Amino acid sequence: MKGLVSVCCFLSVLLLAIAEEDEDFVATVLRDRAHIDQTLRLQEDAPTDDYSVVLQRLRKIYHSSIKPLEQAYRYNELRQHEISAYPGRTLGASATDGEITSKPMVLFLGPWSVGKSTMINYLLGLKDTPYQLYTGAEPTTSEFTVIMHGEKMRTIEGIVMAADSARSFSPLEKFGQNFLEKLVGIEMPHKLLQRVTFVDTPGIIENRKQQERGYPFNDVCQWFIDRADLIFVVFDPTKLDVGLELEMLFRQFKGRESQIRIILNKADSLATQDLMRVYGALFWSLAPLINVTEPPRVYVSSFWPYDYAPDTSRELFKKEEVSLLEDLNQVIENRLExxxxxxxxxxxxxxxxxxxxxxxxxxxxxxxxxxxxxxxxxxxxxxxxxxxxxxxxxxxxxxxxxxxxxxxxxxxxxxxxxxxxxxxxxxxxxxxxxxxxxxxxxxxxxxxxxxxxxxxxxxxxxxxxxxxxxxxxxxxxxxxxxx
CATH class of the missing domain: 1.10.268.20 (Topoisomerase; domain 3)
Known part of the structure; x- marks a missing residue:
């Protein structure tokens, strides 16, 4: 009898070890990314000639018909009050060619360690490449990181980006040297970046005052919000609290509600019933901050390169991910309009x-x-x-x-x-x-x-x-x- 009990105990321990190894195996299996290339049409050639001709015509109309009146009546002097005067997307004091010809901008905002950088790595397929953004459980992104297309991989300091008038980031110089040290650009050859630019932002930490950052964080966020074509506000199930800094951020979205997309990330870390409760709690937390009749679109999935956890709603998560990619592709397709x-x-x-x-x-x-x-x-x-x-x-x-x-x-x-x-x-x-x-x-x-x-x-x-x-x-x- 004792021998039988020993055998049963051994088998139990062995089965438990196998189960744990299976879980580790699932967590390291990379997800198929074919649907990303297909939905975003990355196999197709990006339009060049027509796109360039339209932008040249647009630039000519702006410089000949709009800019002279801007300068004559000093529209740039009104712009410092323009957040209250004109909520919504705005140009700089006087639009540069870089702003007119810039690619659509997708802005990632949200609390720290909710998966913003990981999501960018996943969308660009940067996992285990020299290009991938650094991620971790602790607050890892302390800079505003602009990921854009380039012929080769290189990093550009913020002071260089602000000094280059050919880019659309020269107005950022007004936020001071402390901010420029927290601004970094990354260029890399990538099909998606030929059509769109990603901006990763420092995570919101509610117990940190704005003065502690050394630069006007909310004003910088407003600059990017005003120019973003799509704004992803990312949450995870463990960070649904709304504090003063996040509340201020949502106030800055006034006039831009149609560009906002809420992402409930890391959804496969919860059982289905718990996920439903978290989804409701997220809406309850955000409802007082979004003063619109139609609530923003919420995507529920896990945006990272590994396969979904077992016994979760993987089909739902896959459909939500494709829906988000279609939303992103729509912005890219309509960039000229x-x-x-x-x-x-x-x-x-x-x-x-x-x-x-x-x-x-x-x-x-x-x-x-x-x-x-x-x-x-x-x-x-x-x-x-x-x-x-x-x-x-x-x-x-x-x-x-x-x-x-x-x-x-x-x-x-x-x-x-x-x-x-x-x-x-x-x-x-x-x-x-x-x-x-x-x-x-x-x-x-x-x-x-x-x-x-x-x-x-x-x-x-x-x-x-x-x-x-x-x-x-x-x-x-x-x-x-x-x-």
């Missing part, structure tokens, strides 16, 4: 700003008399714009919606920096060679940019002459000549 719509929206804002400055200036001149105090007169106009129908008069203009009007308080600060007499009326912003600035931007908004968008939708290649490619001026028309 989004870029044109983005520049057009920016042009609308510049036009409205110019109309408002013109109206303030005209009202000021109408109210001034020989005995008036200029400062008191203009102060009254700025403090009570409704009394002088400043904003209501703009709504009477064509193509101006009340929902596009900026915050009127922004103009009190704007004119505090820029005296109203420093500007000219729009009627004076005309020249024989260049035409009128207002007419040019209105033509771009109503005809040129929609026409460029229509040419893409119809599959036609927009005409681009050598003159348009170089941005040279058009032959002026003699408006006094009889035809």
């Amino acid at each position: 989004n870029k044109i719509a983005f520049i057009r929206q920016h042009g609308i804002r510049v036009r409205i700003h110019a109309l408002l400055v013109d109206r303030y200036l005209q009202t000021f001149r109408d109210k001034m008399t020989f005995f008036s105090d200029p400062e008191l007169v203009f102060q009254e106009i700025v403090d009570e714009p409704d009394k002088f129908y400043i904003f209501k008069s703009i709504l009477a203009k064509t193509n101006v919606s009340k929902f596009d009007l900026p915050n009127r308080d922004a103009y009190r600060d704007f004119f505090g920096i820029n005296p109203v007499n420093n500007f000219k009326l729009l009627t004076a912003q005309c020249s024989y060679m260049g035409g009128c600035l207002l007419e040019k931007i209105e033509k771009a908004i109503t005809h040129e940019l929609p026409g460029l968008l229509g040419s893409i939708a119809s599959g036609k290649n927009p005409n681009l002459t050598s003159c348009e490619a170089t941005g040279c001026g058009e032959t002026p028309k003699n408006r006094y000549k009889k035809h």
Whole structure:
């Protein structure tokens, strides 16, 4: 009997050891990545000629029709108040060619060690390669890491990225040297990076104050949020608490809700019943922070290179992963349309700003008399714009919606920096060679940019002459000549 008991004990220990070895084996089996290449169409050649022609045409329209009005009415001075004035995606003070031609940007945000860097490694297939981002259970990413395409693998320091005007990151220089030391770029040859740029961010640590980072963390996040085409906010089942820093981050998403995707990562670490409870807890935590009628899309899966844990909803996780990849591919496929719509929206804002400055200036001149105090007169106009129908008069203009009007308080600060007499009326912003600035931007908004968008939708290649490619001026028309 004792011998039989010993044999049974031995078999139990052996079976337990085999089971543990099987679990270790599952955790080290790499997942098939064929669906990633297929969904993102990485086997297809990236468009080059048509894409380049459209961007050249877009760049020409911006530089000839929008930028002159930006500079004439100092739109860049309004932009420091633009978060409250215009929630949503914005250009820099004056758009660089790098911003216009930049690839779609996907931003990864969330608490520390939820799998943001691991997810990027998985999507790019960097596991066990010299290119993979460092990951770990502790907070590992302390920098803003920009992963982009390059002919060879190399690392670029933040100070170099900010100094290169050909890139879209030169405006980051305003956040100071301490931040630039926490900014790093990684270039590598990869098919996906030919079409999109990934940005990995430091994890949110709720018990750390912003001052301890040495740079304005929330302001830097806002800069990337404003320019991101897709924002992945990543959580894992053990980090669902919402603290002050995460709450502030969600406030910065105002106007960008359509770009947000919530990811509940490491889902195969839970049993199905526990996963349902965690999913509900995640929504309960985020509901007060997302003030929209339609909740953001939530993806539930495990985004890492290893196979799913046994006895979990692997089919569900696979479908969720494919759905996320389709979402990402949609952003890539629509990159030209989004870029044109983005520049057009920016042009609308510049036009409205110019109309408002013109109206303030005209009202000021109408109210001034020989005995008036200029400062008191203009102060009254700025403090009570409704009394002088400043904003209501703009709504009477064509193509101006009340929902596009900026915050009127922004103009009190704007004119505090820029005296109203420093500007000219729009009627004076005309020249024989260049035409009128207002007419040019209105033509771009109503005809040129929609026409460029229509040419893409119809599959036609927009005409681009050598003159348009170089941005040279058009032959002026003699408006006094009889035809």
